[in-house]
Amino acid sequence: MDRRDFLKIGGAALAAGTVGVRGSDGGEAQTAAAPGPAPFAAPPIETVRIAYVGIGGQGGGHVNNLLKIPGCRITAVCDIRPERTDWATKKITEAGQPAPAVYNKGPHDFERLCETEDVDLVYNATPWEFHVPIMLAAMKNGKHTATEVPAAMTVDDCWAMVESAEKHKKHCLLMENCNYDRMEMMVYNIVRQGLFGEILHAEGGYLHDLRAIKFADEGEGLWRRAWATKLNGNLYPTHGLGPIANCLDINRGDRFDYLVSMSGPSRGLQDWAAEHVPADSPKRQERYVLGDVNASLIKTARGKTILVEHCTNLPRPYSRIHMVQGTKGLFQGYPNRLYIEGRGKEDQWQEASAVLNEFEHPLWKEIAAQAQGAGHGGMDYIEDYRLIKCLREGKPTDMNVYDAAALSAVVGLSVQSVAKRSAAVDFPDFTKGRWKTTPPLDIVHM
Numbered sequence: 001m002d003r004r005d006f007l008k009i010g011g012a013a014l015a016a017g018t019v020g021v022r023g024s025d026g027g028e029a030q031t032a033a034a035p036g037p038a039p040f041a042a043p044p045i046e047t048v049r050i051a052y053v054g055i056g057g058q059g060g061g062h063v064n065n066l067l068k069i070p071g072c073r074i075t076a077v078c079d080i081r082p083e084r085t086d087w088a089t090k091k092i093t094e095a096g097q098p099a100p101a102v103y104n105k106g107p108h109d110f111e112r113l114c115e116t117e118d119v120d121l122v123y124n125a126t127p128w129e130f131h132v133p134i135m136l137a138a139m140k141n142g143k144h145t146a147t148e149v150p151a152a153m154t155v156d157d158c159w160a161m162v163e164s165a166e167k168h169k170k171h172c173l174l175m176e177n178c179n180y181d182r183m184e185m186m187v188y189n190i191v192r193q194g195l196f197g198e199i200l201h202a203e204g205g206y207l208h209d210l211r212a213i214k215f216a217d218e219g220e221g222l223w224r225r226a227w228a229t230k231l232n233g234n235l236y237p238t239h240g241l242g243p244i245a246n247c248l249d250i251n252r253g254d255r256f257d258y259l260v261s262m263s264g265p266s267r268g269l270q271d272w273a274a275e276h277v278p279a280d281s282p283k284r285q286e287r288y289v290l291g292d293v294n295a296s297l298i299k300t301a302r303g304k305t306i307l308v309e310h311c312t313n314l315p316r317p318y319s320r321i322h323m324v325q326g327t328k329g330l331f332q333g334y335p336n337r338l339y340i341e342g343r344g345k346e347d348q349w350q351e352a353s354a355v356l357n358e359f360e361h362p363l364w365k366e367i368a369a370q371a372q373g374a375g376h377g378g379m380d381y382i383e384d385y386r387l388i389k390c391l392r393e394g395k396p397t398d399m400n401v402y403d404a405a406a407l408s409a410v411v412g413l414s415v416q417s418v419a420k421r422s423a424a425v426d427f428p429d430f431t432k433g434r435w436k437t438t439p440p441l442d443i444v445h446m
């Protein structure tokens, strides 16, 4: 980001009230700290050589995206299932690239890959328990690394990512695709322009009926349900939290301070199994501890509040909540609507589609045609595109290891709080104070 861009954003942040005065809520005084150094950037890479690990439902989508993005090649693939490395090899050669090196000799073959292959980036979409081991192996062997969400399931593993990224001077990214969804980017653009005023509160969540997927004999059914027998908290916070954290300048002027979390009873998976799973199946012996609805409240250092919810075991339509509220107006998702004081009719919601032309994020305008048809409405392509672009240009990535740690820490901290009758638990300051001076996120472009 050049100085002119920074001044532009700094001005917008001022207008948005993100650099403002102390409230009456005990939040830390918010003074306009001098901007610190830009976040970590690595030397530019002309053609990004990628090893892809975990080529299931989500990894397959990323492989397809990366084959369409200029300036990168997939030179190695890894999965415990040879049919998936075969599938990826076919896709890669059909796209006109040389056949990749293949690693499919068991759940730790990614270690051999990281030790052997000369690649720039190891990107994984494996089950949650493998994210951190793969990223640590990649960085130890001199590679940048990116992971599907959440990055880590414990606070210790969040620290392990941060320490390794700092030690080896490598990117270690959480690939939060929802940060790039059309509404989320529009809302971020409106926030930056200051129309909602100072942002005081936000809500997000992952409310998705995954019962059939969790009980399937393939894909996520092979690993995701098991987590519900082990942990009670918010196991999947980042889809809802990522975009609203950006609106609140988390790690770039503010940070998560502490959290309280509460889970209700666990009924959904038991009930579903009783109706759909034969009585003699070993699945019927499982006992679930994950509360069907978990609600966590986060207080930020600047005194702002955030609600994050998780609900994946009950019948319900999909929602990420997506609410962002400021001193002059608010956005509320599902269905998408907004209210800005002085615009539209008093006390009445305006449909978000009515302002899309005016406030569409520039990146979406520029890239929507290319992203069409890609996973999750196109946002997965956009996040992959931005990752490769930043690596090629040697720029800081949109999200960095501190975001990966702060967003993912909600998993471990919510589990701790639930187990302690919702006692407040502190977030570590993974940035060691740099959140105070890191400049706000740019309005990014193609």
Ligand SMILES: NC(=O)c1ccc[n+]([C@@H]2O[C@H](COP(=O)([O-])OP(=O)(O)OC[C@H]3O[C@@H](n4cnc5c(N)ncnc54)[C@H](O)[C@@H]3O)[C@@H](O)[C@H]2O)c1
Residues within 6 Å of the ligand: 053, 054, 055, 056, 057, 058, 059, 078, 079, 080, 081, 084, 106, 107, 108, 109, 110, 125, 126, 127, 128, 130, 148, 149, 150, 175, 176, 177, 218, 219, 220, 221, 376
């Ligand atoms: N961002 C999103 O919208 C989104 C959507 C779906 C899944 N995800 C995330 O993507 C990840 C994968 O989910 P999925 O739905 O693709 O699951 P999946 O089960 O379909 O795919 C996982 C793949 O990893 C492989 N695998 C398992 N252990 C491995 C190991 N040790 N080494 C190499 N390969 C291994 C499996 O064989 C499988 O092909 C998870 O972290 C999940 O949370 C994100």
